[in-house]
Amino acid sequence: MAVLNEEQRMLRDGAEAWALDRAPVTALRRLRELDGQTGFDPDLYAEMAEMGWTGILVPEEFGGSDFGHLSLGLIVERLGRTLLPSPLIDSAVAAVGALRLAGNAAQQERFLPALASGELVAVLALDEDRRHPQRQVALAAERDGDGWRLSGVKRPVPFGMAAGLFIVPARTTDGVALFLVDGDAAGLDRRALREVLPRGAAILSFDNVAVGPDALLSPPGEGQGVLDRVLDRACICQAAEMLGAAVQAFETTLDYLKTRKQFGRIIGQFQALQHRAANLYAELELTRSAVEAALAALDEDGDDIPVLASLAKALAGDTLRRMATEMIQLHGGIGMTDEHDAGFYLKRARVADMSFGNAAFHRERYARLCGY
Structure with missing residues (x-):
């Protein structure tokens, strides 16, 4: 630790x-x-x-x-x-x-x-479809004198309805570039996207949005490298948030196992449930080790940041999803109701897993980075 x-x-x-x-x-x-x-x-x-x-x-x-x-x-x-x-x-x-x-x-x-x-509030306008398009940026940027014009769609953009500034990856003839786009830019339309949990997601439509040369954050051809480093930082911190949700789901479930009676006994006394709780605790500790190692690597500017980022995000995604599912099952009937918090943890598990690349994406990336 x-x-x-x-x-x-x-x-x-x-x-x-x-x-x-x-x-x-x-x-x-x-x-x-x-x-x-x-x-x-x-x-x-x-x-x-x-x-x-x-x-x-x-x-x-x-x-x-x-x-x-x-x-x-x-x-x-x-x-x-x-x-x-x-x-x-x-x-x-x-x-x-x-x-x-x-x-x-x-x-x-x-x-x-x-x-x-x-x-x-500034946010990264990255995703363009249901899949994480880390290297599949399609929104187009064309030169317009000294500036640029952006055309395309980004969806979903978390907190896009409240953001005053967007960092937009766009594809130019020379590769990916990053642009700073004001939330009130002419030609930029944002439409609210309803999701299972509130996070102010938006669909952003860029209709020949004109930006000046001062809006270019990363030159064409260099944007992908910067974007990769930004996403490593974001997904590591997202993994830390997911770890917190998993820990709370575990502790809430453990308290329930210690107080709920069935067949005249505290259900936590049944060995089968004890084994399930022990396995979940082991997964939490493994995930914590990966998350904290990745956070420390960021502060030390280590060479292994990409590997640790994908390891932390993949483990956090799997752990939170399993913990939230077990939380519902071990709470029985009340876990299935909206009045209980268990359902919210499962919803957060699904949404957080899809943010900055899901567990499947990061498992594949981890294997690729490790040379497999």
Whole structure:
């Protein structure tokens, strides 16, 4: 397990206390009932920004703390336990990572302070179909004088209904490039996409959207390399959030096994159920090791980041899906009802698994990177 310093332990404990007090699973239930288009509670996100969470990966000169990916991973794991929907990973990890890796001085000075303060939500507009198109970008970018024109569709774009800035991979005649597109750009149409859990997903249609030369984040031919590095950061932090959800599902189920009586006995006394719980616990510990190793590699800028990223995301996807399924089964009849939280963990397992590439995608990528 990762060795934490005193500041990281305080950050972890503070995030856990805040999530339990301000963002329990009932917050997710309220969002579902409101059926709002943003997919998150702006007031809660503002509180997260006030605590500095949105600026943990932002350099100090731009208003952040530059506290590292492991520190942010500790936070998103705690938020994952209560299934809080927020654009923290999409904006404070993916968007910040893209600007830090490829942004010029002017772009960083313009956007990083706003991202650190939470005033701006920026998201990666990547997917174009049901499958993760990491190397199949189809949205077209054509030169228009000194600028560019973008045409195509991105779907689904998480938190796309609330984002003020989009980082858009597009295909040029010279390869993939990354563009910064304002949410109010002429010719950009966004349409809400209803999903099983609220996350403000949108379908973005680009109809000859004109952008200037200052919108080019990564030149043609270099965008794919930057995109791969950004996605590694995002999927590692997504795996940390999934780990938190799996841990909470396990602990809730374990408490139920210790209190539920059937046939005159506590059901946790039945050896068959004990074996199932032991197997789940082993999977959780294996996943934690992979996630924390990947987070540490990001902070150390290790050469094995891509391998560890796919390992962590694949394990987290399988573990959360199995844990959520077992949670429903071991809770019996009440686990099948909407009044119980078990169903929400299964829904989150499905949605999170598809974010930044599902377990099958990352198993194949892991094998390829390892030379198999």
